[in-house]
Amino acid sequence: MTSEDIGPGTARPGGRTARVRSAVLRAAGDALAEHGLAGLDLADVARRAEVGKTTVYRRWGTPATLVADLLADMAEQSLPRTESGTLLGDLRANARLVARTLADPRQGALFKAVIAAATCDTRTAAALHRFYDIRVSEWEPCARQAVERGELPADTDTREVIRAVSAPLYYRLLTTGEPLDEATADRAAEAAAAAARAGAFRTARP
Incomplete structure (x- = not known):
């Protein structure tokens, strides 16, 4: 996933190519957060990353391809899940x-830009869908283990439980601009856990 000459996922990690990819993706994230997809220019990204324009154009080719690789990298770098032993603790x-x-100024702006771009660019939308699927x-x-422990109904749609946790947080980011603090996060987790226990995410509704 680090070759300048072939597509992501086909070269061994490490070395100069990995450093170039890291620098370019960091620069792309900065530019995207500042200007959105419409203002994402490969030559500007190359300048920010201090790498040759030819390298960026050969490796990524288009802003949409660069955004897709950026989202793939963000998914790879995300922290692994926490296992607390309880559904509420995990959520x-x-x-x-x-x-x-x-809530991070850069990351929040970056997600806003990508979500906005996904509404009008199919390749960005596909990359965003892959990011969230990962x-x-x-x-x-976390939810599947809660089912196995008997905390949730056996026919719970466990993926929907996880989606329900982050949905109100993204809604707040995109609509109200109100703070995204721990109290808000805990409220979202508690609501998702309560709904799941009540059977709101069962696949076979009574």
Whole structure:
């Protein structure tokens, strides 16, 4: 996933190519947070990253491809899930991680830009969907283990439980601008846990 000459996922990690990719993706994230997808220029990214324009154009080719690689890298770098032994403890850890990420000035602006771009660019939308699919898959075992412990109904849609945790946090980011603090995160986790226990996410509704 670090070759300048071939597509992501096909070269061994490490070395100069990894350093170049890291610098370019960091620069792309900064530029995206500042200007959005419409203002993402590969030559500007190369200048920010202090690498040759030819390298950036050959490796990524288009802003949409660069955004897709950026999202893939963000998914790879995200912290692993927490296992507390209880559904609420696990969901609270997930909610606090999401809230901290979105409350960060750079990361919050970056997610706003990517979400906005995804509404009008199919490739960005596909990359964003892959990012969230990876993150939901990382945390889904929290809900699955809760089912196995008897905390949730056996036919619970465990992926929907995880989605329900972050949904109100993204809503706040995109609509109200109100603070994303631990209290807000804990409230989202508690609401998702209560709904799951009540059977709101059962696949076979009574």
